[in-house]
Amino acid sequence: MAKILDGKEVGKALKERVKESAEQYREKGVTPKLVVLRVGEEKSSVAYENAAKKVMESVSIDSDSVTLSEDSTTEDVIEAIEKLNKDDSVHGVIMMQPLPEQISRSEVSEKLDPRKDVDALNPVNMGKLVEGNEEAMAPSTPAAVMEILKYYDYDLEGVEATVIGSSPVVGKPMSIMLLNAGATVANTHGKTKDNRLHTMKSDIIVSATGALHLVDDSYIPEGATVIDVGYGYKDGKPTGDVNYDVVESIAGAITPVPGGVGSVTTAVLASQVVKAVGLLTGK
Numbered sequence: 001m002a003k004i005l006d007g008k009e010v011g012k013a014l015k016e017r018v019k020e021s022a023e024q025y026r027e028k029g030v031t032p033k034l035v036v037l038r039v040g041e042e043k044s045s046v047a048y049e050n051a052a053k054k055v056m057e058s059v060s061i062d063s064d065s066v067t068l069s070e071d072s073t074t075e076d077v078i079e080a081i082e083k084l085n086k087d088d089s090v091h092g093v094i095m096m097q098p099l100p101e102q103i104s105r106s107e108v109s110e111k112l113d114p115r116k117d118v119d120a121l122n123p124v125n126m127g128k129l130v131e132g133n134e135e136a137m138a139p140s141t142p143a144a145v146m147e148i149l150k151y152y153d154y155d156l157e158g159v160e161a162t163v164i165g166s167s168p169v170v171g172k173p174m175s176i177m178l179l180n181a182g183a184t185v186a187n188t189h190g191k192t193k194d195n196r197l198h199t200m201k202s203d204i205i206v207s208a209t210g211a212l213h214l215v216d217d218s219y220i221p222e223g224a225t226v227i228d229v230g231y232g233y234k235d236g237k238p239t240g241d242v243n244y245d246v247v248e249s250i251a252g253a254i255t256p257v258p259g260g261v262g263s264v265t266t267a268v269l270a271s272q273v274v275k276a277v278g279l280l281t282g283k
């Protein structure tokens, strides 16, 4: 029986700290504010926007939305970003991914002020992450995984880790964060011959593929820690990358879906908004 790594508990602890900090800024006359920039109506982005706004409200951070139509151009998005860069009442901007395909992700994300870039979409922040600079903004999902490991007192030095999935928003930055913390990391992906060659010698396995129930008992060595970043729907229920029912009896520790990484992501996003206030105001 694996120990359950409870994302709700981790998120709650982080939100308490963020709320205190947001209230201190309010006392100094600064109202922390996040803007969610969304292009089109992609389902998981709308879900995240709603979840994020609810969390911001609970920690005394204001939030607002800028929603552009599905047929917007790269120039339209850049124009919206530049307006937000100039607006001193806005401290954090998260641009929802994925963008409609006519929009160049790299051209628009480069325009966002790195200090307001609370989900680290600007390559400047990704570059700082590679340097191991902890002052930089980090992408919230892999940062949420690190927050869970920190909460449960994991010492990552010398640990063997496998990250399954190499997306620019989750898998790759996840590998870098684990590497920065002293782990030895294998990052597998769609062209990997056999994930199991890596996972079966790992102490920590992070799965971030979106392939529902990809990870079963044949992937997991006895006692390993399994972190499930996947979030999809099966028979109408939130479902992760990990077949929880068969893995749970082998793993030493595991994050559930829901109530795992997803519940920490929005709290991390809020923590980065107060961090942005610090960077922008020097208070």
Ligand SMILES: Nc1nc(=O)c2c([nH]1)NC[C@@H]1CN(c3ccc(C(=O)N[C@@H](CCC(=O)O)C(=O)O)cc3)C=[N+]21
Binding pocket: 044, 045, 047, 048, 051, 052, 094, 095, 096, 097, 098, 119, 140, 141, 257, 258, 259, 260, 261, 262, 263, 264, 265, 266
């Ligand atoms: N730039 C960008 N960064 C993202 O991180 C990003 C994105 N774009 N686009 C959309 C996807 C989807 N995603 C979700 C995260 C949490 C919930 C969610 O429902 N969270 C619940 C808890 C879920 C649980 O308990 O596991 C909550 O916070 O209350 C939904 C969706 C982030 N994404």
